[in-house]
Amino acid sequence: MSLRIYRGDPLSLAAEVTLKVDGVVQPTLADVTVEASLLTPAGSRVDRLLVTPAGARSVLLEATGASTSKWPAGKAAIRLRLTMSDGQVVRSPLVQLDVVQEAG
Numbered sequence: 001m002s003l004r005i006y007r008g009d010p011l012s013l014a015a016e017v018t019l020k021v022d023g024v025v026q027p028t029l030a031d032v033t034v035e036a037s038l039l040t041p042a043g044s045r046v047d048r049l050l051v052t053p054a055g056a057r058s059v060l061l062e063a064t065g066a067s068t069s070k071w072p073a074g075k076a077a078i079r080l081r082l083t084m085s086d087g088q089v090v091r092s093p094l095v096q097l098d099v100v101q102e103a104g
Contacts, residue, residue, distance in 0.1 A: 002096035005076075008069040013061045014054060019082060019090060028056040031085040036061050039077045039094070046071055049078065071099045 005011055017034070019026040026032075036049040036059075047070070050062040061078065076099050080092035 002075075002098050004098045004100060005068060005071075007071055007073060007099060007101050008065050010065045011049070011061070011063040011068055013078075014058060015061060015080075015095075016055075016058045017080065017082070017092070018057065021084070021088070021090070026057075029053065029059070029082070030056070033083040034059050035081045035083075037079055037081070038063075038071065038097075039079055040072070041075045041077075046076065051080075068099075073099050073101045075099075 003013075017029060019029065019032065034051045034053075036051050037045045038047045038049065039045055047063065047067055052060045052062070054060045059080075076097045077094040078097060079094050082090045082092070084090070
């Protein structure tokens with residue numbers, strides 16, 4: 001399944017993040033830096049998304065309409081990069097997107 005995003009429309013996506021470290025679910029993202037990137041199918045970064053904490057284990061991912069208007073139409077993905085206070089980095093699975101240009 002993939003999400004459909006229209007070029008030029010703002011994006012606002014709430015995500016609950018379950019972070020496991022050595023098999024243990026972390027109760028909060030309080031000491032974690034979360035970054036989000038839009039990637040091409042080849043893995044190249046197209047854009048960074050604004051990430052705002054939205055709860056103990058939730059984040060809000062946002063991009064302005066001006067940003068999404070520059071995204072190439074076609075397949076893309078969002079990946080989160082979580083950096084813990086000790087420097088350990090965990091990457092999320094990809095969230096698949098279809099970036100489309102609406103006709104008219």
